[in-house]
Amino acid sequence: MSAQITKPAVSLDQIFSLTAVRTDRWREMLELGRKWLKHEVSSEQVQEHFTQLSDLEILHAYPGKPLMQALAAQLVAEQRDAFVALCGRISFSILARYYKEESHEWQLYPDASALSDGRAHDEALGGRPYFEVLIVAPSANSRVERNVQLLRSMRRKEDDFVYEPVVVESFQDAFCAIAVNPNIAAVAIFEGFDFSSKQKVPLLDHAIQELSVHIDDDHLALQLADVLANYRPELDIYMLSDRHPEEIASDSRAKCIRRVLYAVEEPMELHLSILEGVRQRYRTPFFDNLKHYAKQPISTFHALPIARGKSVFKSDWIRDMGEFYGHNLFLAESSATTGGLDSLLEPTGNIKEAQERAAKAFGAEHCYFVTNGTSTSNKMVLMAIAKPGDIVIVDRNCHKSHHYGMVLGGLLPYYVEAFPMKAYSMYGAVPLRAIKKALLDLKAEGKLERVRAVDLTNCTFDGHVYNTRRVMEECLAIKPDLVFLWDEAWFGFAHWSPFLRPRTAMGAAANIESWLADPNSIRDYEQQQEQLGEQPSAETLLATRLIPDPRAVRLRVYQTNSTHKSMSAIRQGSMVLVKDVDFYKIEPQFHEAVFTHSTTSPNQQLIASIDVARRQMELEGYGLVSNAIQIAFDIRSQIKRHPLISRFFTVLGADEMIPEQFRESGFVDFLAEGMHWNKAVASIRDDEFFLDPTRITLVCGTAGYDGTQFKNLLASRFDIQLNKTSRNSVLLQSNINNTRSDVAHLIRVLMEISTEIEVHLARSGEEGRLQFEQRVQSLMHDVPDLPNFSEFHPDFRTDVGNHAAVEGNIRDAFFRSWDQENCEYVALNSEECDRRLREGPAMVSAKMVIPYPPGFPILVPGQIIGADTIEFMRKLDVKEVHGYEASKGLQLIRLAAQ
Numbered sequence: 001m002s003a004q005i006t007k008p009a010v011s012l013d014q015i016f017s018l019t020a021v022r023t024d025r026w027r028e029m030l031e032l033g034r035k036w037l038k039h040e041v042s043s044e045q046v047q048e049h050f051t052q053l054s055d056l057e058i059l060h061a062y063p064g065k066p067l068m069q070a071l072a073a074q075l076v077a078e079q080r081d082a083f084v085a086l087c088g089r090i091s092f093s094i095l096a097r098y099y100k101e102e103s104h105e106w107q108l109y110p111d112a113s114a115l116s117d118g119r120a121h122d123e124a125l126g127g128r129p130y131f132e133v134l135i136v137a138p139s140a141n142s143r144v145e146r147n148v149q150l151l152r153s154m155r156r157k158e159d160d161f162v163y164e165p166v167v168v169e170s171f172q173d174a175f176c177a178i179a180v181n182p183n184i185a186a187v188a189i190f191e192g193f194d195f196s197s198k199q200k201v202p203l204l205d206h207a208i209q210e211l212s213v214h215i216d217d218d219h220l221a222l223q224l225a226d227v228l229a230n231y232r233p234e235l236d237i238y239m240l241s242d243r244h245p246e247e248i249a250s251d252s253r254a255k256c257i258r259r260v261l262y263a264v265e266e267p268m269e270l271h272l273s274i275l276e277g278v279r280q281r282y283r284t285p286f287f288d289n290l291k292h293y294a295k296q297p298i299s300t301f302h303a304l305p306i307a308r309g310k311s312v313f314k315s316d317w318i319r320d321m322g323e324f325y326g327h328n329l330f331l332a333e334s335s336a337t338t339g340g341l342d343s344l345l346e347p348t349g350n351i352k353e354a355q356e357r358a359a360k361a362f363g364a365e366h367c368y369f370v371t372n373g374t375s376t377s378n379k380m381v382l383m384a385i386a387k388p389g390d391i392v393i394v395d396r397n398c399h400k401s402h403h404y405g406m407v408l409g410g411l412l413p414y415y416v417e418a419f420p421m422k423a424y425s426m427y428g429a430v431p432l433r434a435i436k437k438a439l440l441d442l443k444a445e446g447k448l449e450r451v452r453a454v455d456l457t458n459c460t461f462d463g464h465v466y467n468t469r470r471v472m473e474e475c476l477a478i479k480p481d482l483v484f485l486w487d488e489a490w491f492g493f494a495h496w497s498p499f500l501r502p503r504t505a506m507g508a509a510a511n512i513e514s515w516l517a518d519p520n521s522i523r524d525y526e527q528q529q530e531q532l533g534e535q536p537s538a539e540t541l542l543a544t545r546l547i548p549d550p551r552a553v554r555l556r557v558y559q560t561n562s563t564h565k566s567m568s569a570i571r572q573g574s575m576v577l578v579k580d581v582d583f584y585k586i587e588p589q590f591h592e593a594v595f596t597h598s599t600t601s602p603n604q605q606l607i608a609s610i611d612v613a614r615r616q617m618e619l620e621g622y623g624l625v626s627n628a629i630q631i632a633f634d635i636r637s638q639i640k641r642h643p644l645i646s647r648f649f650t651v652l653g654a655d656e657m658i659p660e661q662f663r664e665s666g667f668v669d670f671l672a673e674g675m676h677w678n679k680a681v682a683s684i685r686d687d688e689f690f691l692d693p694t695r696i697t698l699v700c701g702t703a704g705y706d707g708t709q710f711k712n713l714l715a716s717r718f719d720i721q722l723n724k725t726s727r728n729s730v731l732l733q734s735n736i737n738n739t740r741s742d743v744a745h746l747i748r749v750l751m752e753i754s755t756e757i758e759v760h761l762a763r764s765g766e767e768g769r770l771q772f773e774q775r776v777q778s779l780m781h782d783v784p785d786l787p788n789f790s791e792f793h794p795d796f797r798t799d800v801g802n803h804a805a806v807e808g809n810i811r812d813a814f815f816r817s818w819d820q821e822n823c824e825y826v827a828l829n830s831e832e833c834d835r836r837l838r839e840g841p842a843m844v845s846a847k848m849v850i851p852y853p854p855g856f857p858i859l860v861p862g863q864i865i866g867a868d869t870i871e872f873m874r875k876l877d878v879k880e881v882h883g884y885e886a887s888k889g890l891q892l893i894r895l896a897a898q
């Protein structure tokens with residue numbers, strides 16, 4: 001009789017992006033309502049879904065009680081048309097975010113005139129930024145109710161922002177609210193609430209189960225504050241106590257609380273604190289001042305003709321540039337560091353403050369803005385933390401800036417290898433075992449003292465995320481003062497996902513820091529030492545998850561991120577984040593490194609955009625990142641489920657991207673059958689590698705395209721841009737700017753291409769089919785081996801031990817080629833090249849040879865060129881190869897002995 005009602009199944013993607021659940025539920029509600037209109041479903045079915053929806057809606061301010069009650073009444077009275085109309089209006093308002101701008105959206109019967117003349121910015125909301133305040137308070141407490149009403153009534157026209165309260169009554173509801181509701185920017189906790197929720201939101205049960213809190217004492221309010229701050233550190237948390245506020249304030253757990261207020265005080269105090277807290281995050285010291293500067297009438301006598309735009313707007317010939325960019329760009333250009341503009345090289349004013357805010361926002365102790373990209377950030381860090389002759393353990397697949405940084409600083413790179421993904425011509429990440437082995441080998445040779453740092457890319461271009469905490473802990477167990485440089489060029493946004501944050505450099509550093517402070521840590525360490533006994537073998541150490549000595553550890557962590565790659569900064573905007581207990585010792589060095597590498601003319605707009613990117617993430621990063629993850633899951637599942645597209649295209653799951661031995665939890669993939677929430681949690685926490693869901697490897701070889709062809713096809717015919725390709729795949733990334741329309745466009749395009757392939761195959765008969773199959777076969781199976789780092793030539797080794805010489809003096813080799821007589825060329829495809837491989841003398845690269853993208857070297861100066869590298873280069877599919885001129889051939893170092 002009635003259609004099967006679809007029970008909301010809990011899938012992993014919904015947990016990762018809880019904020020998307022709500023819009024889905026409203027869409028389902030509307031669909032169900034329309035079926036109800038046609039009598040295709042029963043009232044009970046509608047009621048059931050509506051109850052679930054209502055349980056979710058208590059966690060949001062809009063549509064609020066009156067509208068939800070109206071819907072409930074219409075449902076009971078079977079006013080089907082009215083119910084569907086109101087559902088439609090509300091779900092549209094949620095999607096289009098009208099309720100943030102138009103107060104009539106909140107009314108049951110909006111004033112017709114308000115609707116028709118579209119007074120977008122009405123009195124009450126005033127076009128000001130809108131947010132919600134979570135109020136956690138005991139149920140049916142008249143004083144709290146009164147306070148909430150007072151808060152609402154305090155809304156004043158002169159406030160910078162508008163907010164609406166969301167009131168919940170339990171610990172569980174409070175947690176669910178901040179998880180599903182990205183509008184929440186502040187939380188006010190009144191003491192005396194319950195732990196358990198009265199209603200059941202089945203979806204959220206899972207999240208709650210995994211809340212690793214032990215409710216072990218009576219101060220529920222403090223525990224709640226702690227849990228909320230862990231999940232979303234950017235929230236301002238207020239505690240309202242009617243006991244002894246000063247006692248709470250002095251509790252060590254209260255450090256995440258912005259202010260403790262006496263609950264019986266005037267709510268005005270709370271209101272003002274809430275606004276002030278958001279204003280603090282909204283404030284962008286550098287950008288605010290730049291706007292102010294641009295308004296001043298200023299005559300310039302400094303060397304920047306373009307400043308104020310006079311040379312542009314008065315010109316007969318270049319005025320179009322001015323018209324294109326607008327006045328403000330030129331008014332905000334300056335080479336002065338006066339007028340409050342501060343100096344990036346030695347900031348003392350608003351740049352300093354902007355950097356301090358960014359440091360806090362990203363969980364670091366210090367932050368440096370860099371206007372020459374992460375390429376420069378990496379060189380700065382390497383220069384600051386190590387000196388010539390120091391050894392740095394580094395992933396050979398690191399971005400070229402690391403290798404050049406070693407050349408510049410005279411550091412000795414000790415190359416460790418990522419696991420290969422031969423079938424897709426790409427590399428994964430470096431197994432921890434390889435890193436530990438490098439340290440233990442160096443120790444055996446008596447060189448551990450010279451090892452300064454471990455330098456890795458997190459996440460990799462293709463999305464491999466390290467277990468940053470485990471890597472650092474185990475390395476620190478071998479050498480307790482190692483410095484870590486995590487190149488998180490792609491991963492800056494991850495701080496704003498509670499799931500990904502523990503795997504960022506700063507997230508892991510914070511967790512290690514708490515572990516170090518925990519008295520049990522010494523006991524854990526000593527127990528392990530006892531088990532390991534005297535002189536454990538290297539094999540034992542490699543096989544053990546090592547615990548460092550908490551008394552010896554110096555926690556020194558650096559992260560670089562291309563703010564422009566994952567947040568709203570202008571291209572080249574980058575940051576260095578520092579959490580280093582010994583930073584005070586190397587700060588002068590760090591400044592020298594900044595002076596060495598920075599331009600003396602940093603771009604004002606770039607600095608401003610980094611400042612603004614921080615503001616955005618602190619105020620809406622949680623929702624934006626959650627959305628980016630949702631988009632990625634949408635793309636993954638649409639391609640997987642689509643009968644036609646999936647015939648020619650696949651997205652690689654975690655199971656394909658990460659070998660099984662690195663997924664100890666047994667996690668398979670986000671979309672795999674039977675992947676429960678707790679498995680994902682275990683995977684994120686424990687597995688050696690995890691896949692960043694927003695980086696999507698789409699295999700196109702099975703559709704007969706190599707990566708470059710497919711990338712060009714998407715760009716030329718469909719206006720879809722992407723960056724990285726491999727022999728048989730392309731990389732799609734979802735970002736904080738993507739919308740569901742982008743997903744729809746992509747899927748439509750893939751469908752069109754799939755249809756074309758099908759039509760072509762049908763028309764071209766047996767012969768065409770065979771050709772297609774051969775092409776696919778070649779792209780998917782005739783793949784070159786991925787060369788590992790071979791070794792440095794003995795001339796560029798220092799004191800080599802018995803291991804292959806993966807560490808060497810890259811700087812000497814680099815400058816050898818400055819004299820042409822030291823060089824020779826051998827054509828890549830020549831007999832000569834094959835002969836040299838067979839008979840010698842060894843060919844030694846003079847250059848850093850870097851296919852771009854992805855931009856990491858397959859040869860470095862001083863490296864002996866192996867047969868596998870030659871084969872790889874011969875099959876390379878990218879056109880741009882830095883350090884290699886096809887017309888001349890491979891540039892080699894001519895060695896004295898030859």
Ligand SMILES: *Cc1c(COP(=O)(O)O)cnc(C)c1O
Pocket residue numbers: 372373374375376399401457461487489490562572573574
């Ligand atoms: C892009 C990138 C860099 C360089 O960053 P820019 O901001 O482009 O200079 C460094 N490392 C990795 C891993 C990158 O992807």
